[in-house]
Amino acid sequence: MSDLTLSGVTKSFDGTEVISPTDLGIEDGEFVVFVGPSGCGKSTMLRMIAGLEGVSGGTITLGGRDVTQLPPVERDVAMVFQSYALYPHMTVGENIAFGLRISGMSKSERRAKARAAADTLQLTDYLARKPKALSGGQRQRVAIGRAIVKEPGLFLFDEPLSNLDAELRVQMRLEIAALHQRLGATMIYVTHDQVEAMTLADKIVVLRKGVIEQVGTPIDLYTNPANAFVAGFIGSPK
Ligand code: ADP
Numbered sequence: 001m002s003d004l005t006l007s008g009v010t011k012s013f014d015g016t017e018v019i020s021p022t023d024l025g026i027e028d029g030e031f032v033v034f035v036g037p038s039g040c041g042k043s044t045m046l047r048m049i050a051g052l053e054g055v056s057g058g059t060i061t062l063g064g065r066d067v068t069q070l071p072p073v074e075r076d077v078a079m080v081f082q083s084y085a086l087y088p089h090m091t092v093g094e095n096i097a098f099g100l101r102i103s104g105m106s107k108s109e110r111r112a113k114a115r116a117a118a119d120t121l122q123l124t125d126y127l128a129r130k131p132k133a134l135s136g137g138q139r140q141r142v143a144i145g146r147a148i149v150k151e152p153g154l155f156l157f158d159e160p161l162s163n164l165d166a167e168l169r170v171q172m173r174l175e176i177a178a179l180h181q182r183l184g185a186t187m188i189y190v191t192h193d194q195v196e197a198m199t200l201a202d203k204i205v206v207l208r209k210g211v212i213e214q215v216g217t218p219i220d221l222y223t224n225p226a227n228a229f230v231a232g233f234i235g236s237p238k
């Protein structure tokens with residue numbers, strides 16, 4: 001159960017408001033993409049949803065539960081970052097199992113979960129290898145594995161593919177879409193890439209300067225943009 005609601009959520013840094021009062025509802029199982037120019041508040045939104053950053057005002061509920069004041073570990077969310085620092089001295093299996101370090105699970109349980117996550121990501125043959133023996137795409141898969149292993153109801157991806165080359169980005173995009181199908185989890189995905197946004201999203205949220213300009217399906221936004229900003233952002237390839 002991962003229906004997410006933001007009600008009047010705001011964020012200020014040093015007295016400067018970077019997220020204006022925001023209302024947003026995301027349904028269980030939806031794939032929602034946040035787009036908008038650099039600095040518009042995409043990462044801040046994700047970090048507040050994850051609990052890595054407190055809100056300045058408003059409330060966040062997840063699965064009907066008010067999580068506004070809860071720390072990340074109590075939120076049923078997992079986040080995948082653009083820079084996916086893996087531990088070089090740990091194997092792939094250990095890196096993935098690291099996502100469970102604070103779960104209180106036994107080592108053998110963590111190992112079994114890591115193996116299952118690796119299977120999902122076609123990393124089974126790489127479990128015993130060190131990150132330096134992997135390609136960029138495989139490393140990003142390990143980072144995703146670290147999130148999957150927690151079996152969260154809500155995945156948060158912050159530009160996870162922007163460090164990969166174009167060909168690999170396409171492949172990983174298809175893999176993330178397949179993962180969404182398979183897990184049925186809710187996913188929020190931040191990207192600069194309009195093709196990623198248009199192809200992955202059930203729903204796109206367009207942000208500008210901490211304000212949601214429009215929320216809609218890719219087709220809605222393309223055929224019926226609310227304003228010139230949305231039209232420019234969705235219409236013009238970067
Ligand atoms: P995006 O991810 O869309 O590029 P961010 O959420 O990173 O945007 O940033 C939104 C705004 O908040 C920017 O103006 C940024 O400078 C500011 N900001 C983000 N994090 C901090 C912070 N920790 N301290 C001060 N300002 C911040």
Ligand code: MG
Nearest residue numbers: 042043044158
């Ligand atoms: Mg960002």
